[in-house]
Amino acid sequence: MRxxxxxxxxxxxRRMVEKELRQLFxxxxxxxxxxxxxxxxxxxxxxxxxxxxxxxxxxxxxxxxTRDSRELVDAFTASGxxxxxxxxxxxxxxxAALDQGRAVATLEIPSGYAxxxxxxxxxxxxxxxxxxxxxxxxxxxxxxxxxxxxxxxxQATHLPPGSLTGPGIELxxxxxxxxxxxxxxxxxxxxxxxxxxLMSLLLTAMAVVREREVGTLEQLLVSPLSPTELILGKTLxxxxxxxxxxxxxxxxxxxxxxxxxxxxxxxxxxxxxxxILAGLAxxxxxxxxxRTQQEAFLAMFLFLLPxxxxxxxxxxxxxxxxxxxxxxxxxxxxxxxxxxRGIFLKGHGFADLGVPFxxxxxxxxxxxxxxxxxxxxxx
Numbered sequence: 084m085r086x087x088x089x090x091x092x093x094x095x096x097r098r099m100v101e102k103e104l105r106q107l108f109x110x111x112x113x114x115x116x117x118x119x120x121x122x123x124x125x126x127x128x129x130x131x132x133x134x135x136x137x138x139x140x141x142x143x144x145x146x147x148x149t150r151d152s153r154e155l156v157d158a159f160t161a162s163g164x165x166x167x168x169x170x171x172x173x174x175x176x177x178x179a180a181l182d183q184g185r186a187v188a189t190l191e192i193p194s195g196y197a198x199x200x201x202x203x204x205x206x207x208x209x210x211x212x213x214x215x216x217x218x219x220x221x222x223x224x225x226x227x228x229x230x231x232x233x234x235x236x237x238q239a240t241h242l243p244p245g246s247l248t249g250p251g252i253e254l255x256x257x258x259x260x261x262x263x264x265x266x267x268x269x270x271x272x273x274x275x276x277x278x279x280x281l282m283s284l285l286l287t288a289m290a291v292v293r294e295r296e297v298g299t300l301e302q303l304l305v306s307p308l309s310p311t312e313l314i315l316g317k318t319l320x321x322x323x324x325x326x327x328x329x330x331x332x333x334x335x336x337x338x339x340x341x342x343x344x345x346x347x348x349x350x351x352x353x354x355x356x357x358x359i360l361a362g363l364a365x366x367x368x369x370x371x372x373x374r375t376q377q378e379a380f381l382a383m384f385l386f387l388l389p390x391x392x393x394x395x396x397x398x399x400x401x402x403x404x405x406x407x408x409x410x411x412x413x414x415x416x417x418x419x420x421x422x423x424r425g426i427f428l429k430g431h432g433f434a435d436l437g438v439p440f441x442x443x444x445x446x447x448x449x450x451x452x453x454x455x456x457x458x459x460x461x462x
Contacts (some may be wrong), residue, residue, distance in 0.1 A: 099316025103290075107320065116285075117324055118331065121278045125332045128274045129340055132397070134266040136222040142169040142177050151197035155208070158234045159190065164226045181213055188212040188223055200235065260428045268343065271336050272427040275397040276419045279329050279355065280362045284387060286321035287366030288379045291458070296376060314455055317344035318363050325359045326352075336427075346426030350433050354422040357443035361415040364450025369460045390416045418442045 108112050137172035141159065145152050159165045165188070169180055175190035191209040200206040210227045214220040261268050333351075336342045365386060373379035391397065393407060394416040400408055411417045418439040433440070 085290040096312050096315050100319050103320040121328045121332050122335055125280050125335050129271045132270045136219055138166050139188055139223050140186045141165045141166045142180035142189045143167045144171050144174055144177055144191045146194040147192050147196040149197040152192045155234050158230050203461050217430045271340050272423045273420045275332050276423055278332055280416055282328050283325045283359050283362030284383045285368040287363045288369040288383045289376055290317045291370035292373050292376050292379045321363055322359055344427050345351050345430035347432045351426050356411035359449050364454045367454040390414050394420055413448050
């Protein structure tokens with residue numbers, strides 16, 4: 084026996100949700116976009132968004148050719164950060180290797196390196212790096228300085244490899260939360276937020292516009308559905324699909340990329356729900372100001388690209404100019420990245436993330452209010 088609803092509005096919303104789900108899942112291509120596309124995006128971006136510096140191409144000129152100089156070169160290659168792609172006896176060839184792009188860095192060991200080192204006069208080596216990519220150059224310089232310092236200490240004190248004790252101050256550094264300093268552990272949770280935002284925008288930005296293009300929006304408007312019920316019928320299926328996508332890409336991050344998860348699952352679900360509502364509100368607003376699906380698609384990317392840049396996913400927010408740091412405060416993706424990184428890496432819970440939760444809730448409420456008001460005016 085069919086259940087009767089006392090509130091006819093609930094039944095209308097339920098029918099609208101069923102209609103949206105049938106419309107989304109009847110096309111096999113849409114199913115692939117919804118469930119396969121986020122996984123592919125996470126896999127591609129999870130590997131591509133990587134700031135680790137490894138296998139830097141180095142051109143080498145070893146004029147000393149002693150056991151000590153070979154030990155220095157071996158330390159460079161054994162670190163995994165550098166690989167020698169070219170060797171030469173002439174220092175002038177090193178500059179040509181940089182100019183022509185055959186190498187990213189050059190290492191020149193002068194003759195008398197071992198003699199000066201053993202005599203206590205201090206030996207010098209020259210390390211040049213292509214500064215076109217400032218991040219790669221800075222990190223490579225830091226790696227090279229550390230390797231030279233450690234090898235020089237071993238050789239100058241005649242200690243066996245691995246013994247780094249000596250006079251003076253000894254610095255022992257330890258990285259918390261991400262001990263191996265892998266950029267993937269920091270970037271993959273952020274990519275999850277970007278993928279969820281993209282799919283939330285995509286599902287709602289096209290919703291109303293598609294109805295308008297095929298001519299069914301007028302039929303919905305003359306139906307008993309109120310504007311609020313129509314919006315609920317459009318957003319509830321998108322919200323449910325976005326949550327399923329969150330679970331899917333989170334599973335890929337945990338089991339494929341082996342990203343640590345130290346926080347609370349309910350905290351992640353609540354933050355994701357608020358973030359998805361904010362994204363759906365933006366998508367719904369885009370759908371109300373667009374007349375065609377092409378306009379909606381372009382407007383969606385007009386919002387998405389600045390949101391990614393101003394989120395801290397690619398560039399640290401602290402290094403941005405003051406004006407742009409202020410703009411990041413109105414970006415829901417920025418606050419969600421704070422939450423998801425804190426939950427994954429630091430084990431944060433509700434008490435630690437009160438401010439981002441409050442901001443996301445306010446953004447979701449304000450965004451939905453504006454989208455509903457704009458939708459009512461548009462009809």
